[in-house]
Amino acid sequence: MTDQRAPRDPHAFIAGLPKAELHVHHVGSASPRIVSELAARHPDSKVPTDPEALADYFTFTDFAHFIEVYLSVVDLIRTPEDVRLLTYEVARDLARQQVRYAELTITPFSSTRRGIDERAFMDAIEDARKAAEAEFGTVLRWCFDIPGEAGLESAEETARLATDDRLRPEGLVSFGLGGPEIGVPRPQFKPYFDRAIAAGLHSVPHAGETTGPETVWDALTELRAERIGHGTSSAQDPKLLAHLAEHRIPLEVCPTSNIATRAVRDLDEHPIKEFARAGVLVTINSDDPPMFGTDLNDEYAVAARLLGLDERGIAELAGNAVRASFLDEAGKARLTREIDAYTETWLAP
Numbered sequence: 001m002t003d004q005r006a007p008r009d010p011h012a013f014i015a016g017l018p019k020a021e022l023h024v025h026h027v028g029s030a031s032p033r034i035v036s037e038l039a040a041r042h043p044d045s046k047v048p049t050d051p052e053a054l055a056d057y058f059t060f061t062d063f064a065h066f067i068e069v070y071l072s073v074v075d076l077i078r079t080p081e082d083v084r085l086l087t088y089e090v091a092r093d094l095a096r097q098q099v100r101y102a103e104l105t106i107t108p109f110s111s112t113r114r115g116i117d118e119r120a121f122m123d124a125i126e127d128a129r130k131a132a133e134a135e136f137g138t139v140l141r142w143c144f145d146i147p148g149e150a151g152l153e154s155a156e157e158t159a160r161l162a163t164d165d166r167l168r169p170e171g172l173v174s175f176g177l178g179g180p181e182i183g184v185p186r187p188q189f190k191p192y193f194d195r196a197i198a199a200g201l202h203s204v205p206h207a208g209e210t211t212g213p214e215t216v217w218d219a220l221t222e223l224r225a226e227r228i229g230h231g232t233s234s235a236q237d238p239k240l241l242a243h244l245a246e247h248r249i250p251l252e253v254c255p256t257s258n259i260a261t262r263a264v265r266d267l268d269e270h271p272i273k274e275f276a277r278a279g280v281l282v283t284i285n286s287d288d289p290p291m292f293g294t295d296l297n298d299e300y301a302v303a304a305r306l307l308g309l310d311e312r313g314i315a316e317l318a319g320n321a322v323r324a325s326f327l328d329e330a331g332k333a334r335l336t337r338e339i340d341a342y343t344e345t346w347l348a349p
């Protein structure tokens with residue numbers, strides 16, 4: 001995947017490339033327009049309504065500061081209609097970037113504990129999912145994540161919402177774990193992941209974003225992770241890299257996020273090259289795009305630069321996301337054909 005001749009400007013190719021997004025947060029995808037609109041509706045909030053002030057507000061000193069700001073935006077989502085609007089608008093933004101399939105990480109606990117009725121919450125996301133697929137052609141699926149720092153109460157609530165047949169939404173495919181890692185050991189969440197896995201959900205915890213490779217090992221052995229959110233510190237452990245490569249455990253790499261939260265000092269120090277060199281299946285993702293001043297297309301351009309990829313290499317990255325997704329086999333084949341056809345047409349003389 002490395003050492004190819006990079007196209008001079010890959011942006012135009014990337015902009016039209018059909019893509020899958022596997023690591024993007026629901027509230028973290030609220031565009032400045034949506035955030036401003038919600039902030040204006042709820043003037044008691046400290047979130048600025050002016051998009052320029054918002055850019056300053058979305059400048060983070062460290063990961064803890066990022067979570068503090070993130071939760072102030074969560075506080076703006078107060079009604080099922082807010083939830084529906086946000087979900088639908090996120091799908092519109094994804095469709096504009098030619099994202100055909102996205103697994104959106106949602107934290108239902110943060111909404112239900114703030115008083116949104118659980119049935120109404122599920123109906124709102126499902127209604128938006130169906131409308132987005134019909135109107136934009138983008139297929140959405142859900143990952144429900146535990147906000148780890150909120151404790152085992154949040155794990156219990158998330159597992160209940162994800163596994164109760166009367167509540168569990170049709171679009172739910174996976175179970176995750178987010179929030180800070182420091183002081184939040186992964187093994188304590190094993191019983192909740194066991195329940196989710198027994199109910200047919202895939203395991204996709206964040207790990208190794210702000211802590212060392214031992215957290216990634218815990219995610220693999222205790223939480224039976226099938227993909228790793230970030231996994232940045234895996235690069236510090238050659239045995240772990242070999243394990244990820246051998247067992248085809250993909251990493252959901254989000255380069256700009258890692259800079260914005262100060263998990264990595266500089267893009268040129270990002271370990272994505274080590275991942276690719278070790279044969280790990282790398283997928284490119286945007287995490288919380290408006291908060292980090294990026295989008296999925298920009299993340300592909302960053303990855304192309306760091307890995308020195310030409311158009312075929314970039315298309316291979318897009319193919320990795322399809323392979324690592326929880327789409328069914330027919331859906332994977334269809335999207336892979338679309339990526340290949342687009343690339344061949346682009347490169348045709």
Ligand SMILES: O=C(O)c1cccc(C(=O)CC[C@H]2O[C@@H](n3cnc4c(=O)[nH]cnc43)[C@H](O)[C@@H]2O)c1
Nearest residue numbers: 025028107110145147149150178179180206287288
């Ligand atoms: O909702 C609450 O009341 C609450 C109470 C205590 C702690 C929390 C959280 O820690 C929520 C974290 C929130 O952050 C989301 N997120 C977005 N991007 C990332 C990321 O790059 N790494 C980890 N977490 C991230 C996550 O999905 C949670 O919703 C909440």
Ligand SMILES: [Zn+2]
Nearest residue numbers: 023206229287
């Ligand atoms: Zn994330």
